[in-house]
Amino acid sequence: MNRTELADFLRRGRARLDPSAVGLSPGARRRTPGLRREEVASLAGMSVDYYTRLEQCRGPRPSRQMLTALARALRLTDDERDHLFHLTGEEPPRRETVSPHVRPGLLLVLDRLHDAPAMVVTDCGEVLAQNAMSRAMSGDVLSRPPRERNLVRGFFLDPAVREIVPPEDVADHARRHVANLRAVAAARPDDPRPAALVAELRAASEEFARLWDEHEVAVRRSSTKRFRHPVVGLLELDCEVLLSDDRRHHLILHTARPGTDSHERLELLRVVGLQDFSRTRS
Numbered sequence: 001m002n003r004t005e006l007a008d009f010l011r012r013g014r015a016r017l018d019p020s021a022v023g024l025s026p027g028a029r030r031r032t033p034g035l036r037r038e039e040v041a042s043l044a045g046m047s048v049d050y051y052t053r054l055e056q057c058r059g060p061r062p063s064r065q066m067l068t069a070l071a072r073a074l075r076l077t078d079d080e081r082d083h084l085f086h087l088t089g090e091e092p093p094r095r096e097t098v099s100p101h102v103r104p105g106l107l108l109v110l111d112r113l114h115d116a117p118a119m120v121v122t123d124c125g126e127v128l129a130q131n132a133m134s135r136a137m138s139g140d141v142l143s144r145p146p147r148e149r150n151l152v153r154g155f156f157l158d159p160a161v162r163e164i165v166p167p168e169d170v171a172d173h174a175r176r177h178v179a180n181l182r183a184v185a186a187a188r189p190d191d192p193r194p195a196a197l198v199a200e201l202r203a204a205s206e207e208f209a210r211l212w213d214e215h216e217v218a219v220r221r222s223s224t225k226r227f228r229h230p231v232v233g234l235l236e237l238d239c240e241v242l243l244s245d246d247r248r249h250h251l252i253l254h255t256a257r258p259g260t261d262s263h264e265r266l267e268l269l270r271v272v273g274l275q276d277f278s279r280t281r282s
Helices: 003-015 037-044 048-055 064-073 078-087 104-111 132-138 151-157 159-164 167-187 192-204 206-213 261-281
Strands: 118-122 127-130 223-229 233-243 249-255
Touching: 003 037, 003 048, 003 078, 037 048, 037 064, 064 078, 104 118, 104 127, 104 249, 118 132, 127 132, 132 223, 132 261, 151 159, 151 167, 151 192, 159 223, 167 192, 167 206, 167 223, 192 206, 233 261
Parallel strands: none
Antiparallel strands: 118 127, 118 249, 223 233, 233 249
């Protein structure tokens, strides 16, 4: 691990980022350009002390998950992400598989969606990034252990995940998850991850196994969905799904139609959610 080069790379990556480019308010006048260390640490989901030690050439070797989080926080390109991995003596993720690295341009779009919940997920349901509104609506998925960030696994194995869905809509959500996963598994027969997820869920969930045996196929597309929020109540939202060039990363955007109760409730969620997020960062 090249601690000196790593520290310099992190400092320069932090200095070149404007706060507004990552969805942060510029705030008071800054003595130096770019993001503060605590802001990078917050975006990456690590402690400020840990990140500070990395910049001071005295931190422990970051895990692969932590390197991915740093690459996302610093808005690194694929080549820069690979360089970050090399500096720590790690092999970068293979590019022919679905990468956990989200392109900076896609993250920029996500950061600028201030009034609508949005997230980036893989075609298998792994959550890679969320904006503040998404965290306000469904919780901070990226704060969970890596195994608990998959929307499909969570829906079938964690009862708490279903609490956001009205009971009468649960069956429809379940069928959509299974039908999309079947399409993904068939499209990527050489990738072991979809097959492993299917095998795990078939063994652990009778509901999933029953739906899987029905052999429905349907890729994730735009739709209307309803969600229950403990503060603002029922939200009926239009769900738009935008695909990356390779169709393996999905930007999922939820909006409410103007003039509806859901639109007013989403506005309330924006105020309440951003206030809560501000408190967690202070």
